[in-house]
Amino acid sequence: MLAYRIGYGEDAHRLEGGRELWLGGVRVPDAPHGAVAHSDGDAVLHAVADALLSGVALGDIGQYYPDTDPANRGLDSATILRRCLGLVREAGFVPLNVALVVTLDRPKLGAMRAVIARSVADLLGLAGSEVGVSFKTSEGLALSHVQVRVTVLLGRVDAVGA
Ligand SMILES: Nc1ccn([C@@H]2O[C@H](COP(=O)(O)O)[C@@H](O)[C@H]2O)c(=O)n1
Numbered sequence: 001m002l003a004y005r006i007g008y009g010e011d012a013h014r015l016e017g018g019r020e021l022w023l024g025g026v027r028v029p030d031a032p033h034g035a036v037a038h039s040d041g042d043a044v045l046h047a048v049a050d051a052l053l054s055g056v057a058l059g060d061i062g063q064y065y066p067d068t069d070p071a072n073r074g075l076d077s078a079t080i081l082r083r084c085l086g087l088v089r090e091a092g093f094v095p096l097n098v099a100l101v102v103t104l105d106r107p108k109l110g111a112m113r114a115v116i117a118r119s120v121a122d123l124l125g126l127a128g129s130e131v132g133v134s135f136k137t138s139e140g141l142a143l144s145h146v147q148v149r150v151t152v153l154l155g156r157v158d159a160v161g162a
Pocket residue numbers: 103104105106107108109110111134135136137138139
C-alpha cells in the first residue's frame with residue numbers, strides 16, 4: 001500500500017457587503033464583503049477539508065454537511081475540518097503539509113499570511129511552516145468572488161511514524 005497520498009480541494013463563494021469574511025478560521029478585519037454561504041463560508045477551511053477527503057477517496061464535505069440541511073446553517077467550518085481530519089486518521093493517514101492559494105481582489109491579505117497559516121496548522125496538528133499560504137488577485141476579473149485551491153500531502157501513519 002502507498003505510504004503517501006496527495007489530496008486536492010477547491011471552494012468558491014460569492015461575496016456580498018454586510019457579511020463577515022472568514023479565511024482559515026480567522027475573521028478578516030474590516031473586510032468590505034463576506035461569503036454568501038450556508039455555513040460561516042470559510043472557503044479556506046472548506047477547501048482544506050475537501051483536500052483531506054480527496055486524498056483518501058472519501059468524497060467531499062457536501063456529502064457530510066449537505067447545504068440543504070437546516071442544521072448546518074451558520075456552521076463553524078472548523079467543525080467540518082475536525083471531522084474530516086478524523087476520517088482521514090481513521091483511514092490510517094495524517095496530513096504532512098498543506099499548500100493553499102486564495103484568489104481574492106480585496107482586501108489585501110499579505111499581513112494576515114502568518115496568522116492564517118498558524119490557524120490552519122493548529123486545526124491540523126501541524127507546524128505553521130508546514131502550511132504554505134499564497135494570495136492572488138483575479139486581476140479584476142472576479143471582484144465579488146473568493147476562490148481557494150489546496151493541495152495536501154498525506155502520510156500513512158505506520159510509514160511516517162506520526
Ligand atoms: N487579496 C490579496 C491578493 C494578492 N495579494 C498579494 O499581492 C501580490 C500580487 O498579486 P497578483 O495576483 O497581482 O499576482 C502578491 O504578492 C499577493 O501576495 C494580497 O496580499 N492580497
